[in-house]
Amino acid sequence: MPHTYQADRTDRCQSYQAGEFFKALPREAMAEFEALSKRQTYASREVLFEEKQNPSRIFVVLDGQVKLSMNSIDGRRLILRIAGPGELPGLTSVLSGREHEVTAEALHPCKIASMRRQDFLEFLLRYPAVYASVARDLSQDYTRACEQLRTVGLAPNAPVKLARLLLELCAAAHQTDHGVQFRLTLTHGEIGECIGASRETVTRTLSDFKNRHLLDFHGSTLMIRNQMELASYAEV
Amino acid sequence: MPHTYQADRTDRCQSYQAGEFFKALPREAMAEFEALSKRQTYASREVLFEEKQNPSRIFVVLDGQVKLSMNSIDGRRLILRIAGPGELPGLTSVLSGREHEVTAEALHPCKIASMRRQDFLEFLLRYPAVYASVARDLSQDYTRACEQLRTVGLAPNAPVKLARLLLELCAAAHQTDHGVQFRLTLTHGEIGECIGASRETVTRTLSDFKNRHLLDFHGSTLMIRNQMELASYAEV
DNA sequence: CGTTAAGTTGAAGTGAATCAAGTACCGTGG
Protein backbone atom coordinates (compact mmCIF):
# COMPACT_ATOMS: atom_id res chain seq x y z
CA MET A 1 0.00 0.00 0.00
CA PRO A 2 1.31 3.46 -0.83
CA HIS A 3 2.04 5.79 2.01
CA THR A 4 -0.82 8.13 1.15
CA TYR A 5 -3.35 5.42 1.88
CA GLN A 6 -2.40 5.33 5.54
CA ALA A 7 -2.76 9.06 5.85
CA ASP A 8 -6.06 8.98 4.10
CA ARG A 9 -7.28 6.17 6.29
CA THR A 10 -6.48 8.02 9.50
CA ASP A 11 -8.20 11.07 8.15
CA ARG A 12 -11.25 9.02 7.33
CA CYS A 13 -11.42 7.47 10.77
CA GLN A 14 -11.40 10.87 12.36
CA SER A 15 -14.14 12.14 10.09
CA TYR A 16 -16.39 9.20 10.73
CA GLN A 17 -15.84 9.38 14.43
CA ALA A 18 -16.76 13.03 14.73
CA GLY A 19 -20.22 11.87 15.78
CA GLU A 20 -21.42 9.36 18.29
CA PHE A 21 -22.40 6.70 15.84
CA PHE A 22 -19.03 5.13 15.11
CA LYS A 23 -17.47 5.76 18.52
CA ALA A 24 -18.31 2.38 19.96
CA LEU A 25 -17.67 0.39 16.81
CA PRO A 26 -15.15 -2.46 16.83
CA ARG A 27 -12.10 -1.78 14.67
CA GLU A 28 -12.92 -4.38 12.03
CA ALA A 29 -16.50 -3.17 11.69
CA MET A 30 -15.19 0.31 11.16
CA ALA A 31 -12.75 -0.89 8.51
CA GLU A 32 -15.47 -2.81 6.73
CA PHE A 33 -17.80 0.14 6.80
CA GLU A 34 -15.13 2.27 5.18
CA ALA A 35 -14.39 -0.37 2.57
CA LEU A 36 -18.03 -0.61 1.55
CA SER A 37 -18.67 3.11 1.47
CA LYS A 38 -17.57 5.72 -1.01
CA ARG A 39 -16.70 9.33 -0.32
CA GLN A 40 -18.09 12.17 -2.31
CA THR A 41 -18.11 15.92 -2.25
CA TYR A 42 -21.44 17.71 -2.49
CA ALA A 43 -21.69 21.29 -3.66
CA SER A 44 -23.67 23.85 -1.72
CA ARG A 45 -27.42 23.30 -2.17
CA GLU A 46 -26.87 19.90 -3.72
CA VAL A 47 -29.47 17.35 -2.62
CA LEU A 48 -28.47 14.02 -1.03
CA PHE A 49 -31.99 12.67 -1.06
CA GLU A 50 -35.52 13.99 -1.22
CA GLU A 51 -38.70 13.28 0.70
CA LYS A 52 -40.94 10.66 -0.99
CA GLN A 53 -37.87 9.01 -2.52
CA ASN A 54 -37.14 5.43 -1.64
CA PRO A 55 -33.92 5.19 0.33
CA SER A 56 -31.19 3.65 -1.82
CA ARG A 57 -28.11 4.62 0.16
CA ILE A 58 -27.10 5.42 3.70
CA PHE A 59 -25.24 8.72 4.14
CA VAL A 60 -22.68 9.87 6.71
CA VAL A 61 -21.74 13.51 6.99
CA LEU A 62 -17.94 13.68 7.22
CA ASP A 63 -17.48 17.40 6.90
CA GLY A 64 -19.81 20.35 6.48
CA GLN A 65 -23.50 20.70 7.28
CA VAL A 66 -26.60 19.16 5.81
CA LYS A 67 -30.02 20.76 6.08
CA LEU A 68 -32.90 18.39 6.78
CA SER A 69 -36.27 19.81 5.85
CA MET A 70 -39.80 19.07 4.75
CA ASN A 71 -41.16 20.94 1.78
CA SER A 72 -44.66 21.63 0.60
CA ILE A 73 -45.87 22.14 -2.93
CA ASP A 74 -46.55 25.82 -2.41
CA GLY A 75 -42.99 26.57 -1.35
CA ARG A 76 -43.49 26.42 2.39
CA ARG A 77 -40.72 24.64 4.26
CA LEU A 78 -40.05 23.27 7.70
CA ILE A 79 -36.41 22.85 8.68
CA LEU A 80 -35.98 19.90 11.03
CA ARG A 81 -32.34 20.29 11.83
CA ILE A 82 -28.86 20.93 10.56
CA ALA A 83 -26.84 17.71 10.62
CA GLY A 84 -23.10 17.98 11.23
CA PRO A 85 -20.09 15.67 10.92
CA GLY A 86 -20.67 12.14 12.18
CA GLU A 87 -24.43 12.22 11.71
CA LEU A 88 -26.46 9.86 9.51
CA PRO A 89 -29.31 11.79 7.92
CA GLY A 90 -32.10 9.55 6.70
CA LEU A 91 -31.08 6.57 8.82
CA THR A 92 -34.67 5.87 9.78
CA SER A 93 -35.87 5.42 6.22
CA VAL A 94 -32.86 3.35 5.25
CA LEU A 95 -33.67 0.94 8.08
CA SER A 96 -37.41 0.76 7.60
CA GLY A 97 -37.33 0.88 3.82
CA ARG A 98 -40.14 3.43 3.84
CA GLU A 99 -39.77 6.48 1.68
CA HIS A 100 -37.80 9.39 3.06
CA GLU A 101 -39.86 11.76 5.18
CA VAL A 102 -37.33 14.57 4.79
CA THR A 103 -35.11 16.20 2.21
CA ALA A 104 -31.36 16.44 2.83
CA GLU A 105 -29.45 19.24 1.17
CA ALA A 106 -25.84 20.37 1.56
CA LEU A 107 -25.66 23.77 3.23
CA HIS A 108 -22.05 24.41 2.33
CA PRO A 109 -19.72 22.24 0.24
CA CYS A 110 -19.75 18.93 2.12
CA LYS A 111 -17.79 15.72 2.35
CA ILE A 112 -20.17 12.80 2.49
CA ALA A 113 -19.68 9.05 2.73
CA SER A 114 -22.40 6.79 1.44
CA MET A 115 -23.12 3.09 1.08
CA ARG A 116 -25.70 1.04 -0.76
CA ARG A 117 -28.68 0.36 1.46
CA GLN A 118 -28.46 -3.39 0.97
CA ASP A 119 -24.78 -3.39 1.88
CA PHE A 120 -25.54 -1.47 5.04
CA LEU A 121 -28.32 -3.85 6.07
CA GLU A 122 -25.99 -6.82 5.55
CA PHE A 123 -23.28 -5.00 7.44
CA LEU A 124 -25.74 -4.59 10.30
CA LEU A 125 -26.48 -8.31 10.30
CA ARG A 126 -22.76 -9.09 10.50
CA TYR A 127 -22.24 -6.64 13.38
CA PRO A 128 -25.35 -6.68 15.56
CA ALA A 129 -23.48 -4.57 18.09
CA VAL A 130 -24.02 -1.66 15.73
CA TYR A 131 -27.72 -1.84 16.59
CA ALA A 132 -26.94 -0.08 19.84
CA SER A 133 -25.64 2.91 17.90
CA VAL A 134 -28.58 2.69 15.55
CA ALA A 135 -31.02 2.69 18.44
CA ARG A 136 -29.30 5.65 20.05
CA ASP A 137 -29.38 7.61 16.80
CA LEU A 138 -33.02 6.79 16.17
CA SER A 139 -34.08 7.74 19.67
CA GLN A 140 -32.18 10.99 19.37
CA ASP A 141 -33.95 11.76 16.12
CA TYR A 142 -37.27 11.04 17.79
CA THR A 143 -36.48 13.19 20.79
CA ARG A 144 -35.55 16.04 18.52
CA ALA A 145 -38.72 15.63 16.50
CA CYS A 146 -40.70 15.79 19.74
CA GLU A 147 -38.91 18.94 20.82
CA GLN A 148 -39.78 20.51 17.51
CA LEU A 149 -43.38 19.39 17.81
CA ARG A 150 -43.44 21.11 21.17
CA THR A 151 -42.06 24.28 19.64
CA VAL A 152 -44.16 24.29 16.51
CA GLY A 153 -47.36 22.77 17.85
CA LEU A 154 -47.57 23.67 21.49
CA ALA A 155 -46.00 27.11 21.82
CA PRO A 156 -48.77 29.71 22.03
CA ASN A 157 -47.09 32.33 19.84
CA ALA A 158 -44.07 33.22 17.73
CA PRO A 159 -41.91 34.83 20.45
CA VAL A 160 -42.08 31.68 22.55
CA LYS A 161 -41.17 29.55 19.55
CA LEU A 162 -38.18 31.72 18.77
CA ALA A 163 -37.05 31.78 22.39
CA ARG A 164 -37.14 27.99 22.42
CA LEU A 165 -35.03 27.76 19.28
CA LEU A 166 -32.49 30.23 20.64
CA LEU A 167 -32.15 28.27 23.86
CA GLU A 168 -31.54 25.12 21.84
CA LEU A 169 -28.73 26.90 20.01
CA CYS A 170 -27.35 28.13 23.35
CA ALA A 171 -26.73 24.53 24.39
CA ALA A 172 -24.05 24.16 21.72
CA ALA A 173 -22.63 27.63 22.30
CA HIS A 174 -19.91 29.27 24.27
CA GLN A 175 -20.32 31.02 27.63
CA THR A 176 -18.76 34.47 28.19
CA ASP A 177 -18.82 37.05 30.99
CA HIS A 178 -21.71 38.93 29.45
CA GLY A 179 -23.80 35.95 28.45
CA VAL A 180 -23.86 33.10 25.97
CA GLN A 181 -22.49 34.02 22.57
CA PHE A 182 -22.67 32.28 19.23
CA ARG A 183 -22.84 32.89 15.51
CA LEU A 184 -26.24 32.67 13.92
CA THR A 185 -25.46 30.90 10.66
CA LEU A 186 -29.10 30.76 9.63
CA THR A 187 -30.85 33.63 7.89
CA HIS A 188 -34.00 35.09 9.40
CA GLY A 189 -35.92 33.30 6.71
CA GLU A 190 -34.41 29.97 7.70
CA ILE A 191 -35.07 30.61 11.36
CA GLY A 192 -38.66 31.21 10.42
CA GLU A 193 -38.67 27.87 8.61
CA CYS A 194 -37.42 26.17 11.76
CA ILE A 195 -40.22 27.44 13.95
CA GLY A 196 -43.06 27.94 11.51
CA ALA A 197 -43.04 31.71 11.35
CA SER A 198 -42.46 34.28 8.61
CA ARG A 199 -39.15 36.03 7.99
CA GLU A 200 -40.62 39.35 9.07
CA THR A 201 -41.92 37.94 12.32
CA VAL A 202 -38.45 36.66 13.14
CA THR A 203 -36.94 40.10 12.53
CA ARG A 204 -39.58 41.83 14.62
CA THR A 205 -39.37 39.36 17.47
CA LEU A 206 -35.58 39.49 17.58
CA SER A 207 -35.56 43.28 17.82
CA ASP A 208 -38.27 43.07 20.46
CA PHE A 209 -36.01 40.73 22.47
CA LYS A 210 -33.17 43.20 21.95
CA ASN A 211 -35.26 46.10 23.23
CA ARG A 212 -36.11 44.10 26.31
CA HIS A 213 -32.39 43.41 26.88
CA LEU A 214 -32.79 39.67 26.63
CA LEU A 215 -30.15 39.55 23.91
CA ASP A 216 -27.94 41.58 21.58
CA PHE A 217 -26.75 41.09 18.03
CA HIS A 218 -24.16 42.62 15.75
CA GLY A 219 -24.13 41.13 12.30
CA SER A 220 -24.48 37.39 12.66
CA THR A 221 -23.09 37.29 16.20
CA LEU A 222 -25.75 36.79 18.80
CA MET A 223 -25.32 37.28 22.51
CA ILE A 224 -27.89 35.97 24.94
CA ARG A 225 -27.73 38.46 27.80
CA ASN A 226 -30.31 36.94 30.06
CA GLN A 227 -30.70 33.25 29.43
CA MET A 228 -32.73 32.66 32.59
CA GLU A 229 -35.38 35.18 31.63
CA LEU A 230 -35.44 33.88 28.06
CA ALA A 231 -35.90 30.38 29.45
CA SER A 232 -38.76 31.33 31.75
CA TYR A 233 -40.31 33.09 28.80
CA ALA A 234 -39.97 30.00 26.61
CA GLU A 235 -41.58 27.69 29.13
CA VAL A 236 -44.41 25.75 27.59
CA MET B 1 -49.14 -25.32 37.90
CA PRO B 2 -52.91 -24.90 38.17
CA HIS B 3 -54.94 -25.20 35.03
CA THR B 4 -55.90 -21.55 34.99
CA TYR B 5 -52.27 -20.60 34.54
CA GLN B 6 -52.14 -22.26 31.16
CA ALA B 7 -55.23 -20.47 30.01
CA ASP B 8 -53.90 -17.23 31.35
CA ARG B 9 -50.58 -17.77 29.68
CA THR B 10 -52.15 -18.33 26.28
CA ASP B 11 -54.21 -15.23 26.78
CA ARG B 12 -51.12 -13.27 27.62
CA CYS B 13 -49.28 -14.44 24.55
CA GLN B 14 -52.10 -13.27 22.34
CA SER B 15 -52.23 -9.90 24.02
CA TYR B 16 -48.53 -9.29 23.70
CA GLN B 17 -48.53 -10.37 20.11
CA ALA B 18 -51.32 -8.04 19.07
CA GLY B 19 -48.62 -5.64 17.93
CA GLU B 20 -45.58 -6.06 15.75
CA PHE B 21 -43.05 -5.89 18.52
CA PHE B 22 -43.26 -9.43 19.85
CA LYS B 23 -44.12 -11.12 16.57
CA ALA B 24 -40.57 -12.06 15.67
CA LEU B 25 -39.45 -12.94 19.19
CA PRO B 26 -38.03 -16.40 19.94
CA ARG B 27 -40.23 -18.44 22.26
CA GLU B 28 -37.85 -18.37 25.21
CA ALA B 29 -37.38 -14.60 24.93
CA MET B 30 -41.14 -14.20 24.99
CA ALA B 31 -41.43 -16.41 28.06
CA GLU B 32 -38.72 -14.50 29.83
CA PHE B 33 -40.30 -11.19 28.99
CA GLU B 34 -43.56 -12.38 30.50
CA ALA B 35 -41.84 -13.70 33.60
CA LEU B 36 -40.11 -10.40 34.25
CA SER B 37 -43.14 -8.23 33.60
CA LYS B 38 -46.20 -7.67 35.70
CA ARG B 39 -49.72 -7.06 34.50
CA GLN B 40 -51.86 -4.26 35.79
CA THR B 41 -55.18 -2.65 35.08
CA TYR B 42 -55.30 1.09 34.63
CA ALA B 43 -58.50 3.04 35.15
CA SER B 44 -59.70 5.55 32.58
CA ARG B 45 -57.58 8.73 32.70
CA GLU B 46 -54.97 7.05 34.88
CA VAL B 47 -51.43 8.11 33.97
CA LEU B 48 -48.74 5.54 33.11
CA PHE B 49 -45.97 8.10 32.98
CA GLU B 50 -45.60 11.82 32.54
CA GLU B 51 -43.33 14.02 30.44
CA LYS B 52 -40.20 15.19 32.31
CA GLN B 53 -40.27 12.03 34.41
CA ASN B 54 -37.32 9.72 34.26
CA PRO B 55 -38.31 6.40 32.71
CA SER B 56 -38.38 3.70 35.37
CA ARG B 57 -40.42 1.03 33.60
CA ILE B 58 -41.19 -0.16 30.09
CA PHE B 59 -44.90 -0.49 29.31
CA VAL B 60 -46.78 -2.71 26.89
CA VAL B 61 -50.41 -2.06 26.06
CA LEU B 62 -52.22 -5.40 26.23
CA ASP B 63 -55.76 -4.18 25.94
CA GLY B 64 -57.41 -0.79 25.60
CA GLN B 65 -55.98 2.48 24.35
CA VAL B 66 -53.39 4.85 25.72
CA LYS B 67 -53.27 8.52 24.81
CA LEU B 68 -49.80 9.97 24.23
CA SER B 69 -49.67 13.72 24.52
CA MET B 70 -47.58 16.75 25.34
CA ASN B 71 -48.95 19.25 27.80
CA SER B 72 -48.15 22.87 28.43
CA ILE B 73 -48.44 24.77 31.68
CA ASP B 74 -51.38 26.84 30.46
CA GLY B 75 -53.49 23.78 29.69
CA ARG B 76 -52.76 23.51 25.99
CA ARG B 77 -52.19 20.00 24.77
CA LEU B 78 -50.88 18.23 21.69
CA ILE B 79 -52.00 14.63 21.21
CA LEU B 80 -49.30 12.60 19.47
CA ARG B 81 -51.18 9.40 19.00
CA ILE B 82 -53.43 6.78 20.51
CA ALA B 83 -51.46 3.62 21.24
CA GLY B 84 -53.31 0.31 21.00
CA PRO B 85 -52.62 -3.30 22.02
CA GLY B 86 -49.09 -4.50 21.34
CA GLU B 87 -47.53 -1.05 21.39
CA LEU B 88 -44.78 0.15 23.72
CA PRO B 89 -45.40 3.78 24.64
CA GLY B 90 -42.30 5.53 25.93
CA LEU B 91 -39.88 2.98 24.48
CA THR B 92 -37.55 5.72 23.27
CA SER B 93 -37.02 7.21 26.70
CA VAL B 94 -36.60 3.82 28.32
CA LEU B 95 -33.80 3.04 25.90
CA SER B 96 -32.04 6.37 25.99
CA GLY B 97 -32.58 7.02 29.69
CA ARG B 98 -33.60 10.58 28.90
CA GLU B 99 -36.71 11.93 30.54
CA HIS B 100 -40.04 11.16 28.89
CA GLU B 101 -40.99 13.63 26.19
CA VAL B 102 -44.64 12.63 26.35
CA THR B 103 -47.37 11.79 28.84
CA ALA B 104 -49.17 8.45 28.59
CA GLU B 105 -52.70 8.23 29.93
CA ALA B 106 -55.27 5.43 29.73
CA LEU B 107 -58.19 6.42 27.52
CA HIS B 108 -60.47 3.63 28.70
CA PRO B 109 -59.81 1.03 31.36
CA CYS B 110 -56.64 -0.69 30.10
CA LYS B 111 -54.62 -3.83 30.64
CA ILE B 112 -50.96 -2.96 30.75
CA ALA B 113 -47.82 -5.06 31.23
CA SER B 114 -44.74 -3.36 32.60
CA MET B 115 -41.18 -4.23 33.52
CA ARG B 116 -38.40 -2.47 35.41
CA ARG B 117 -36.23 -0.51 33.00
CA GLN B 118 -33.06 -2.19 34.18
CA ASP B 119 -34.59 -5.62 33.68
CA PHE B 120 -35.59 -4.68 30.17
CA LEU B 121 -32.14 -3.41 29.28
CA GLU B 122 -30.58 -6.63 30.56
CA PHE B 123 -33.21 -8.61 28.68
CA LEU B 124 -32.15 -6.75 25.54
CA LEU B 125 -28.53 -7.67 26.11
CA ARG B 126 -29.46 -11.34 26.45
CA TYR B 127 -31.55 -11.26 23.28
CA PRO B 128 -29.90 -8.89 20.82
CA ALA B 129 -32.31 -10.10 18.16
CA VAL B 130 -34.92 -7.97 19.91
CA TYR B 131 -33.03 -4.92 18.72
CA ALA B 132 -34.56 -5.42 15.31
CA SER B 133 -38.02 -4.99 16.83
CA VAL B 134 -36.80 -2.04 18.84
CA ALA B 135 -35.38 -0.38 15.74
CA ARG B 136 -38.62 -0.94 13.84
CA ASP B 137 -40.68 0.54 16.66
CA LEU B 138 -38.41 3.53 17.03
CA SER B 139 -38.38 4.25 13.34
CA GLN B 140 -42.16 4.00 13.27
CA ASP B 141 -42.43 6.48 16.11
CA TYR B 142 -40.12 8.81 14.27
CA THR B 143 -42.05 8.50 11.04
CA ARG B 144 -45.26 9.29 12.86
CA ALA B 145 -43.71 12.29 14.57
CA CYS B 146 -42.60 13.54 11.16
CA GLU B 147 -46.08 13.09 9.75
CA GLN B 148 -47.47 15.11 12.62
CA LEU B 149 -44.84 17.78 12.13
CA ARG B 150 -45.97 17.96 8.54
CA THR B 151 -49.57 18.35 9.63
CA VAL B 152 -49.01 20.78 12.44
CA GLY B 153 -46.07 22.73 11.07
CA LEU B 154 -46.40 22.67 7.32
CA ALA B 155 -50.12 22.67 6.58
CA PRO B 156 -51.20 26.18 5.63
CA ASN B 157 -54.53 26.16 7.49
CA ALA B 158 -56.89 24.23 9.71
CA PRO B 159 -58.98 22.50 7.01
CA VAL B 160 -55.85 20.98 5.48
CA LYS B 161 -54.69 19.79 8.89
CA LEU B 162 -58.02 18.17 9.60
CA ALA B 163 -58.17 16.56 6.18
CA ARG B 164 -54.74 15.04 6.78
CA LEU B 165 -55.81 13.63 10.13
CA LEU B 166 -58.97 12.14 8.65
CA LEU B 167 -57.01 10.47 5.87
CA GLU B 168 -54.70 8.97 8.46
CA LEU B 169 -57.71 7.51 10.24
CA CYS B 170 -59.04 6.21 6.92
CA ALA B 171 -55.98 3.98 6.59
CA ALA B 172 -57.13 1.90 9.54
CA ALA B 173 -60.79 1.97 8.52
CA HIS B 174 -63.20 -0.10 6.60
CA GLN B 175 -64.21 0.40 2.98
CA THR B 176 -67.92 0.33 2.01
CA ASP B 177 -69.88 0.98 -1.17
CA HIS B 178 -70.48 4.60 -0.31
CA GLY B 179 -67.01 5.41 0.99
CA VAL B 180 -64.72 4.71 3.88
CA GLN B 181 -66.51 4.46 7.19
CA PHE B 182 -65.24 4.48 10.74
CA ARG B 183 -66.13 5.52 14.26
CA LEU B 184 -64.62 8.75 15.47
CA THR B 185 -63.76 7.88 19.06
CA LEU B 186 -62.14 11.25 19.69
CA THR B 187 -64.14 14.31 20.70
CA HIS B 188 -63.89 17.47 18.63
CA GLY B 189 -61.76 18.89 21.38
CA GLU B 190 -59.34 15.98 21.15
CA ILE B 191 -59.20 16.22 17.37
CA GLY B 192 -58.27 19.83 17.81
CA GLU B 193 -55.50 18.77 20.16
CA CYS B 194 -54.17 16.39 17.49
CA ILE B 195 -53.82 19.05 14.84
CA GLY B 196 -53.33 22.22 16.85
CA ALA B 197 -56.73 23.79 16.36
CA SER B 198 -59.58 24.80 18.64
CA ARG B 199 -62.66 22.69 19.31
CA GLU B 200 -64.87 25.18 17.49
CA THR B 201 -62.67 25.22 14.41
CA VAL B 202 -62.95 21.43 14.22
CA THR B 203 -66.75 21.61 14.39
CA ARG B 204 -66.92 24.33 11.77
CA THR B 205 -64.47 22.66 9.41
CA LEU B 206 -66.23 19.29 9.69
CA SER B 207 -69.58 20.80 8.81
CA ASP B 208 -67.92 22.67 5.97
CA PHE B 209 -66.60 19.34 4.64
CA LYS B 210 -70.10 17.92 5.03
CA ASN B 211 -71.63 20.77 3.04
CA ARG B 212 -69.14 20.16 0.28
CA HIS B 213 -70.09 16.47 0.27
CA LEU B 214 -66.59 15.30 1.13
CA LEU B 215 -67.95 13.37 4.09
CA ASP B 216 -70.96 12.63 6.26
CA PHE B 217 -71.44 12.00 9.95
CA HIS B 218 -74.20 10.72 12.18
CA GLY B 219 -73.25 10.67 15.82
CA SER B 220 -69.74 9.37 16.08
CA THR B 221 -69.86 7.46 12.80
CA LEU B 222 -67.98 9.18 10.06
CA MET B 223 -68.19 8.35 6.37
CA ILE B 224 -65.62 9.70 3.95
CA ARG B 225 -67.58 10.08 0.74
CA ASN B 226 -64.85 11.35 -1.48
CA GLN B 227 -61.47 10.26 -0.29
CA MET B 228 -59.71 11.28 -3.49
CA GLU B 229 -60.90 14.86 -3.28
CA LEU B 230 -60.11 15.02 0.43
CA ALA B 231 -56.61 13.74 -0.37
CA SER B 232 -55.98 16.26 -3.09
CA TYR B 233 -57.20 18.91 -0.67
CA ALA B 234 -54.83 17.70 2.04
CA GLU B 235 -51.80 17.72 -0.21
CA VAL B 236 -48.99 19.71 1.34
C1' DC C 1 -85.21 11.87 33.62
C1' DG C 2 -82.10 14.95 35.09
C1' DT C 3 -77.38 16.24 34.97
C1' DT C 4 -73.13 16.66 32.74
C1' DA C 5 -70.27 16.52 28.70
C1' DA C 6 -70.05 17.42 23.88
C1' DG C 7 -71.41 19.78 19.87
C1' DT C 8 -73.07 23.99 17.36
C1' DT C 9 -73.35 28.67 15.91
C1' DG C 10 -72.61 33.68 15.98
C1' DA C 11 -69.88 37.81 17.10
C1' DA C 12 -65.78 40.08 18.39
C1' DG C 13 -60.85 40.35 18.96
C1' DT C 14 -56.09 39.39 17.71
C1' DG C 15 -51.59 37.54 16.37
C1' DA C 16 -49.21 36.84 12.66
C1' DA C 17 -49.09 36.55 7.47
C1' DT C 18 -48.85 39.18 3.68
C1' DC C 19 -47.92 43.15 1.04
C1' DA C 20 -45.11 47.02 0.22
C1' DA C 21 -41.32 49.97 0.30
C1' DG C 22 -37.64 50.73 1.74
C1' DT C 23 -32.27 50.19 3.93
C1' DA C 24 -27.92 47.70 4.95
C1' DC C 25 -24.64 44.55 3.49
C1' DC C 26 -21.38 42.05 0.54
C1' DG C 27 -18.81 40.44 -3.22
C1' DT C 28 -17.64 41.56 -8.08
C1' DG C 29 -15.84 44.01 -11.73
C1' DG C 30 -15.12 48.38 -14.07
Added chain:
DNA sequence: CCACGGTACTTGATTCACTTCAACTTAACG
Protein backbone atom coordinates in the same frame (compact mmCIF):
# COMPACT_ATOMS: atom_id res chain seq x y z
C1' DC D 1 -12.02 52.84 -5.07
C1' DC D 2 -16.58 53.03 -6.08
C1' DA D 3 -20.62 51.67 -8.86
C1' DC D 4 -23.38 47.71 -9.28
C1' DG D 5 -26.51 43.81 -8.42
C1' DG D 6 -28.03 40.55 -5.45
C1' DT D 7 -29.34 38.99 -0.99
C1' DA D 8 -30.72 39.68 3.54
C1' DC D 9 -32.79 42.59 6.81
C1' DT D 10 -36.05 46.21 8.53
C1' DT D 11 -40.31 48.61 9.28
C1' DG D 12 -45.09 50.04 8.58
C1' DA D 13 -49.91 49.15 6.89
C1' DT D 14 -53.35 45.99 5.85
C1' DT D 15 -55.71 41.73 5.97
C1' DC D 16 -57.29 37.36 7.45
C1' DA D 17 -57.80 32.88 9.61
C1' DC D 18 -58.38 31.37 13.72
C1' DT D 19 -59.11 31.91 18.70
C1' DT D 20 -61.85 33.31 22.21
C1' DC D 21 -66.08 34.31 24.37
C1' DA D 22 -70.84 33.48 24.87
C1' DA D 23 -75.24 31.46 24.47
C1' DC D 24 -77.54 27.69 23.20
C1' DT D 25 -78.79 22.77 21.56
C1' DT D 26 -78.09 17.97 21.52
C1' DA D 27 -76.40 13.65 23.11
C1' DA D 28 -74.81 10.50 26.63
C1' DC D 29 -75.54 8.02 30.72
C1' DG D 30 -76.34 6.67 35.55
